[in-house]
Amino acid sequence: QVQLVESGGGLVQAGGSLRLSCAASGRTFSSYAMGWFRQAPGKEREFVAAIFWSGGSTKYADYVKGRFTISRDNAKNTVYLQMSSLEPEDTAVYYCAARQRPLRIPTMSRDYDYWGQGTQVTVSS
Numbered sequence: 001q002v003q004l005v006e007s008g009g010g011l012v013q014a015g016g017s018l019r020l021s022c023a024a025s026g027r028t029f030s031s032y033a034m035g036w037f038r039q040a041p042g043k044e045r046e047f048v049a050a051i052f053w054s055g056g057s058t059k060y061a062d063y064v065k066g067r068f069t070i071s072r073d074n075a076k077n078t079v080y081l082q083m084s085s086l087e088p089e090d091t092a093v094y095y096c097a098a099r100q101r102p103l104r105i106p107t108m109s110r111d112y113d114y115w116g117q118g119t120q121v122t123v124s125s
Helices: none
Strands: 004-007 010-013 018-024 032-039 046-051 058-060 068-073 078-083 092-100 119-124
Touching: 004 092, 018 032, 018 092, 018 119, 032 068, 032 078, 046 068, 046 078, 058 068, 078 092
Parallel strands: 010 119
Antiparallel strands: 004 018, 018 078, 032 046, 032 092, 046 058, 068 078, 092 119
């Protein structure tokens, strides 16, 4: 069992940056692949980025590639999402998710076992 708590959301102008954090409980954080998803009003939850449990591999959705960076610090049980060049279309509630020792990096929400409560990111034009 793992509990996830996101932080770092807020209001930012277009072109600005934010760093989201997701703190995980539990002693086996390093065995979990971690993902970030987002959900805008009236839209389905969509994949943003994910990092393998070993931290050696990452995946990004095309619409954030080159602008967002996912990273993890297993010593701090924390995964980060650095977001740059933010656009109004990035406005959404951002969720982190965890999946224990998958064979490959999961990019579908159904493949994750644990979810945080979400943090709001609003990008003004």
